[in-house]
Amino acid sequence: MPEVNASSAAPAARRSPLRIAIFGFGTVGSSVARILAESQPPQLKLTHIFNRGVARKKADWVGGDVVWSEDAEAVLASDADVIVELAGGLDPAGAWVRKALTAGKSVVTANKKLIAYYGVELERLAAANGGHLKYGAAVAGGIPVIPGIEQGLAGDSIERMEGILNGTCNFILSKMEEGADYAEVLKDAQAKGYAEADPTEDVGGFDARAKLSILMRLALRVEVDPEQIVPKAITDVAAIDFSYARDLGCTIRQIARADKTSGAVAASVGPTLVDLRSPLAWSRGTENMVVLSGKYGGDVVFSGHGAGGHPTAVAVVSDLLALAAGSRRVELPSAKAVIGSEMELPHYIRFLVYDRPGIVAEITLALAREQINIRAIVQKAGYPANALPFVVTVEPCKSSTLKRALEGIRCLDCMIAPPLDLQMLE
Amino acid sequence: MPEVNASSAAPAARRSPLRIAIFGFGTVGSSVARILAESQPPQLKLTHIFNRGVARKKADWVGGDVVWSEDAEAVLASDADVIVELAGGLDPAGAWVRKALTAGKSVVTANKKLIAYYGVELERLAAANGGHLKYGAAVAGGIPVIPGIEQGLAGDSIERMEGILNGTCNFILSKMEEGADYAEVLKDAQAKGYAEADPTEDVGGFDARAKLSILMRLALRVEVDPEQIVPKAITDVAAIDFSYARDLGCTIRQIARADKTSGAVAASVGPTLVDLRSPLAWSRGTENMVVLSGKYGGDVVFSGHGAGGHPTAVAVVSDLLALAAGSRRVELPSAKAVIGSEMELPHYIRFLVYDRPGIVAEITLALAREQINIRAIVQKAGYPANALPFVVTVEPCKSSTLKRALEGIRCLDCMIAPPLDLQMLE
Numbered sequence: 001m002p003e004v005n006a007s008s009a010a011p012a013a014r015r016s017p018l019r020i021a022i023f024g025f026g027t028v029g030s031s032v033a034r035i036l037a038e039s040q041p042p043q044l045k046l047t048h049i050f051n052r053g054v055a056r057k058k059a060d061w062v063g064g065d066v067v068w069s070e071d072a073e074a075v076l077a078s079d080a081d082v083i084v085e086l087a088g089g090l091d092p093a094g095a096w097v098r099k100a101l102t103a104g105k106s107v108v109t110a111n112k113k114l115i116a117y118y119g120v121e122l123e124r125l126a127a128a129n130g131g132h133l134k135y136g137a138a139v140a141g142g143i144p145v146i147p148g149i150e151q152g153l154a155g156d157s158i159e160r161m162e163g164i165l166n167g168t169c170n171f172i173l174s175k176m177e178e179g180a181d182y183a184e185v186l187k188d189a190q191a192k193g194y195a196e197a198d199p200t201e202d203v204g205g206f207d208a209r210a211k212l213s214i215l216m217r218l219a220l221r222v223e224v225d226p227e228q229i230v231p232k233a234i235t236d237v238a239a240i241d242f243s244y245a246r247d248l249g250c251t252i253r254q255i256a257r258a259d260k261t262s263g264a265v266a267a268s269v270g271p272t273l274v275d276l277r278s279p280l281a282w283s284r285g286t287e288n289m290v291v292l293s294g295k296y297g298g299d300v301v302f303s304g305h306g307a308g309g310h311p312t313a314v315a316v317v318s319d320l321l322a323l324a325a326g327s328r329r330v331e332l333p334s335a336k337a338v339i340g341s342e343m344e345l346p347h348y349i350r351f352l353v354y355d356r357p358g359i360v361a362e363i364t365l366a367l368a369r370e371q372i373n374i375r376a377i378v379q380k381a382g383y384p385a386n387a388l389p390f391v392v393t394v395e396p397c398k399s400s401t402l403k404r405a406l407e408g409i410r411c412l413d414c415m416i417a418p419p420l421d422l423q424m425l426e
Numbered sequence: 427m428p429e430v431n432a433s434s435a436a437p438a439a440r441r442s443p444l445r446i447a448i449f450g451f452g453t454v455g456s457s458v459a460r461i462l463a464e465s466q467p468p469q470l471k472l473t474h475i476f477n478r479g480v481a482r483k484k485a486d487w488v489g490g491d492v493v494w495s496e497d498a499e500a501v502l503a504s505d506a507d508v509i510v511e512l513a514g515g516l517d518p519a520g521a522w523v524r525k526a527l528t529a530g531k532s533v534v535t536a537n538k539k540l541i542a543y544y545g546v547e548l549e550r551l552a553a554a555n556g557g558h559l560k561y562g563a564a565v566a567g568g569i570p571v572i573p574g575i576e577q578g579l580a581g582d583s584i585e586r587m588e589g590i591l592n593g594t595c596n597f598i599l600s601k602m603e604e605g606a607d608y609a610e611v612l613k614d615a616q617a618k619g620y621a622e623a624d625p626t627e628d629v630g631g632f633d634a635r636a637k638l639s640i641l642m643r644l645a646l647r648v649e650v651d652p653e654q655i656v657p658k659a660i661t662d663v664a665a666i667d668f669s670y671a672r673d674l675g676c677t678i679r680q681i682a683r684a685d686k687t688s689g690a691v692a693a694s695v696g697p698t699l700v701d702l703r704s705p706l707a708w709s710r711g712t713e714n715m716v717v718l719s720g721k722y723g724g725d726v727v728f729s730g731h732g733a734g735g736h737p738t739a740v741a742v743v744s745d746l747l748a749l750a751a752g753s754r755r756v757e758l759p760s761a762k763a764v765i766g767s768e769m770e771l772p773h774y775i776r777f778l779v780y781d782r783p784g785i786v787a788e789i790t791l792a793l794a795r796e797q798i799n800i801r802a803i804v805q806k807a808g809y810p811a812n813a814l815p816f817v818v819t820v821e822p823c824k825s826s827t828l829k830r831a832l833e834g835i836r837c838l839d840c841m842i843a844p845p846l847d848l849q850m851l852e
Contacts, residue, residue, distance in 0.1 A: 035581060035722055136578055142723035144570075144578020151577050151753060152562055152570020155461060155743025279729075282708065296461055297568035297731060297740040303705075304726035314723040317581025322756050327577060330744075330751040 016043035018324045021075050023096060024086035025051040028110060028137070031313030032084060033062050043324035044317075050075045076100055082323060084316060085109040094118060101125045101133065108319045110137035110312055116210035116226045119217065120334075132329070134319035139211045140165060140288040142311025143304040144318070149218045149292070150330045156294035158219040160259045162425065165211040167286030167307040168195045168202035169234050169254035173271065174284040177242050177251050182235070194286055194307075205231025205254065205269040212256035212269060219292055220258055222265050222337035229339060232270030236420050241350055244391045245273050247378060248348070248424075251281050255425065257343065264341030268399075273348050273424040279303070280425065344396040346375060346424040349406070351392070353414040355385040363392065363409055370405040372397045387416055393424065442469035444750045447501050449522060450512035451477040454536060454563070457739030458510060459488050469750035470743075476501045502526055508749060510742060511535040520544060527551045527559065534745040536563035536738055542636035542652045545643065546760075558755070560745035565637045566591060566714040568737025569730040570744070575644045575718070580756045582720035584645040586685045588851065591637040593712030593733040594621045594628035595660050595680035599697065600710040603668050603677050608661070620712055620733075631657025631680065631695040638682035638695060645718055646684055648691050648763035655765060658696030662846050667776055670817045671699050673804060674774070674850075677707050681851065683769065690767030694825075699774050699850040705729070706851065770822045772801060772850040775832070777818070779840040781811035789818065789835055796831040798823045813842055819850065 020036070022029045029049070036046050046066055051057045054070045069075050072092070076083070076099050083100040085107055087093045094114050097107050101122060109115065115122070115135045126133040136146045140163075149158075164170050171194050175185040186203075189195035201207050213226040234254050245252050255272035258265070274280040279301050283289040288306025293299050305311040353359055364374060372394050379390035394402065402421060410418045446462070448455045455475070462472050472492055477483050480496045495501050498518070502509070502525050509526040511533055513519045520540050523533050527548060535541065541548070541561045552559040562572045566589075575584070590596050597620050601611040612629075615621035627633050639652040660680055671678050681698035684691070700706040705727050709715040714732025719725050731737040779785055790800060798820050805816035820828065828847060836844045 031722070039581075039583060142582075142720070143726055144574040147577035148570035148574045148728075151573035151748050152744050153740065154747040155465075155745075156568075156740040157465060279708065282705065294568070294740065296457070296736040298737060300569055300728070300730035302574075302726070302728055305724045310722040311724060314579065314582040314720065318578050318756075319581075321580040322577050325756040326752075326754040327756055328752040328754070330748050330753055 016324050017045035018043060018320065019045055019047045019079060019081045020084060020320060021048035021050065021078065021080035022084045022086065023050045025049050025057045026086065027309035028312045029086045031309035032316050035313050035317050037061055041321060044320050048075045048078055048080050072096055082106045082108060082320060085111055090114055090117065097122060098125065101129055101131050104129045104131050106132040106323055108134045108316055110316060112138040112210040112214060116213040119214060120223055132323055134323060136319045137312045137315035139214050140290060140306040141308065142314045143288055143302045143306060145290045145302050146218060148302060150332065153292065153294060153300065154330045154332055156297045158292050158294045159261045160293040161215060161219050161291065162280060163215065163256045163290040164253055164280060164283045164288055165256045166202050166208040166254055167288060168199065170283055171286045173234060173252055173254060176239065181239065203235055204233045208254060208256045208269045212258060212267060216258045216267065217334045218332055220260050221332055221334040222260065223334050224337055224339055229267045229269055234271045237271045240389045241420065244350060244378060248393065249276055250274060251276055253280055253283065255280065259343060262341065265337045265339050266341040266343045267339050268343060268423065271422055273422055278425065342398045342400055344398055346396050346426065347394050347402055348422045348424050349392045350389060350420045352387060352389050352416045354416055355388045356414055359414050362412055366405050366408045367394065370401050372402060372405060442750050443471035444469060444746065445471055445473045445505060445507045446510060446746060447474035447476065447504065447506035448510045448512065449476045451475050451483045452512065453735035454738045455512045457735035458742050461739055461743050463487055467747060470746050474501045474504055474506050498522055508532045508534060508746060511537055516540055516543065523548060524551065527555055527557050530555045530557050532558040532749055534560045534742055536742060538564040538636045538640060542639040545640060546649055558749055560749060562745045563738045563741035565640050566716060566732040567734065568740045569714055569728050569732060571716045571728050572644060574728060576756045576758065579718065579720060579726065580758060582723045584718050584720045585687045586719040587641060587645050587717065588706060589641065589682045589716040590679055590706060590709045590714055591682045592628055592634040592680055593714060594625065596709055597712045599660060599678055599680060602665065629661055630659045634680060634682045634695045638684060638693060642684045642693065643760050644758055646686050647758055647760040648686065649760050650691065650763055650765055655693045655695055660697045663697045666815045667846065670776060670804060674819065675702055676700060677702055679706055679709065681706065685769060688767065691763045691765050692767040692769045693765050694769060694849065697848055699848055704851065768824045768826055770824055772822050772852065773820050773828055774848045774850050775818045776815060776846040778813060778815050778842045780842055781814045782840055785840050788838055792831050792834045793820065796827050798828060798831055
């Protein structure tokens with residue numbers, strides 16, 4: 001029986017080293033191997049590296065006794081105690097993880113998608129077979145949000161969370177805040193390796209949604225189907241929106257947010273106006289940030305590098321050291337929940353119109369019909385009458401109510417583009 | 427044998443509930459009892475409350491089967507599995523903790539002084555007797571810095587840390603930043619319960635020093651004698667310093683800092699100029715903040731409520747839940763070290779002089795003799811010539827070198843008060 005999984009009188013830490021197999025030798029995988037090679041923790045021993053076409057990956061700074069393999073089944077059947085899954089995606093990573101856990105091995109993974117969709121099932125599988133599943137690297141990379149929640153905030157009752165969980169979006173939006181153009185900055189992010197060739201997963205909000213679902217289970221203790229959260233892409237945000245946001249004392253960030261203060265569960269992911277004095281506005285470049293609001297402890301903020309090889313590898317190696325020390329997850333009881341509620345937040349609505357008399361009257365009337373109160377109307381000078389942007393902000397209201405009002409408004413003959421509707425955090 | 431201490435096949439979590447005795451039913455102790463009463467975690471059972479003159483403490487919302495006692499020895503000899511020590515100070519708290527650990531019980535404590543001075547010894551005592559010692563509440567109350575370091579950053583090599591670790595000082599300095607007077611704001615802090623009648627422990631930097639020593643052991647992995655760190659009190663900082671700091675793009679915070687980037691260990695506690703754009707400047711009121719800089723993961727920031735009954739109680743209850751789950755400390759190997767180095771930082775020096783020709787020449791000459799480079803000289807108009815404040819900032823230099831230069835300068839006949847010398851963080 002692999003040592004890590006045995007439950008006997010001696011703590012696992014004393015039966016080290018744990019034998020480690022890395023699945024996926026890309027940026028994160030090679031950073032994990034690099035940290036193990038440099039810091040040489042006596043309780044961990046890298047024994048296997050699996051990668052497709054592994055020959056081109058071989059690095060001579062990795063210990064000579066490490067087995068390099070492109071045969072996943074052979075590595076899964078080896079004497080490795082822990083599988084470090086860094087391939088990502090649901091398939092075949094999910095099959096490998098299930099097979100390892102079924103064999104009583106432990107798994108450390110950075111795979112947010114797998115954990116968001118199948119985390120509960122995989123944790124049960126681990127427990128049933130005497131192994132452990134750890135995924136500190138799946139959310140916010142090098143920032144210890146998951147250990148912080150499990151080990152340091154388990155005593156609180158967390159009711160609300162807001163996070164900047166996608167470094168690519170934060171890089172793009174914080175560059176746009178400084179005046180860069182979306183297309184240019186996306187190209188720059190792609191060149192720097194911060195964005196994929198197809199950026200949909202990031203800019204569309206799907207990556208942040210998976211991470212939000214994981215944090216909702218641990219922090220809010222609700223198990224939700226990630227697909228229930230409909231993300232809003234950052235692609236519709238334009239330079240003019242940063243200019244108007246600044247006039248309102250705000251900037252724009254991709255915010256993942258969940259709330260169960262009213263008992264019902266609400267969640268959203270999308271570009272959002274945040275107060276310039278809020279911690280969320282401080283987050284720049286590829287940084288991540290998470291703000292948790294507890295019933296007893298108030299707000300706790302975590303921030304740092306949420307992605308990249310080394311920060312993510314720190315989370316992986318920390319999970320391995322915790323396994324070796326016999327540290328156990330503090331199980332936070334969670335229950336299935338549906339997203340049955342909307343947030344009642346103020347909104348920012350930016351219109352782009354062909355100017356003519358009566359537009360403001362028509363818009364405000366449509367909002368009034370839905371009992372939506374206007375907070376401010378802002379129109380900056382210097383724009384052409386044939387493509388005039390202006391902004392209306394409204395008092396807290398449900399997104400669905402506002403959506404109804406905007407469906408009428410977008411049909412007005414003066415509308416050049418559909419209105420852009422963003423939540424505002426207060 | 428108490429269940430928590432047994433090492434057997436079944437994880438401790440399955441042999442719950444852990445029987446809990448609270449020592450000290452003040453603000454934090456009653457918050458711990460309140461959270462346990464409200465959230466009723468099935469794995470924890472409050473069985474004893476010890477306090478001197480306990481009769482006046484009895485509260486009817488605490489379960490009827492809890493034993494209230496003013497006999498510490500009797501509670502230590504009871505069947506409680508875990509002693510929650512919230513009395514504070516070295517004595518008699520230290521004796522209770524040693525007795526409990528020697529008996530194989532586990533201890534959860536918020537006692538920073540005890541852990542700073544005797545943490546290593548007490549951890550060994552716990553391990554030798556099969557118990558556990560947890561002190562997540564000893565530093566930064568409700569912010570999970572200690573679990574974050576132990577469970578989420580163990581894989582990194584942390585080389586530097588900066589923290590705002592004392593809520594009282596942060597309350598006072600952030601109010602002075604807004605224009606309040608030191609004496610007034612201290613009185614306000616005392617009225618609000620943020621400061622003691624004798625505030626020396628806080629404003630003198632002794633409290634922050636104890637917390638810094640604990641974090642140095644966990645994050646930098648060096649065991650230092652807290653007394654080796656000579657703190658600088660915040661009491662010499664005046665309104666004029668906030669005004670000059672702002673002109674330099676800075677504000678003033680009590681910063682606890684430690685560094686081993688050059689191999690040697692340096693540490694300091696005292697009022698420090700921090701850049702207005704730095705996270706440390708965002709921390710207001712009684713908030714705490716810790717910034718850890720890792721070799722691999724870069725900067726990680728934690729912030730939140732560092733003190734107060736409920737936030738501190740969250741850390742205590744989280745430690746209890748971790749014990750019940752069988753979570754083990756990830757032992758971070760540390761070694762004895764002496765503070766053998768000084769930080770080479772830029773400094774802010776504020777002079778208060780009786781104006782006459784030649785003062786700047788004399789001061790700059792004295793600095794030049796020690797090879798200290800001047801960065802800026804700032805003198806604001808509008809002050810009287812018989813009590814003229816002005817500021818010199820200097821390029822990074824050792825505190826001891828600067829001290830030598832200032833010893834000559836302070837003897838100049840024009841000096842109304844000794845110069846105020848503050849480090850500047852960059």
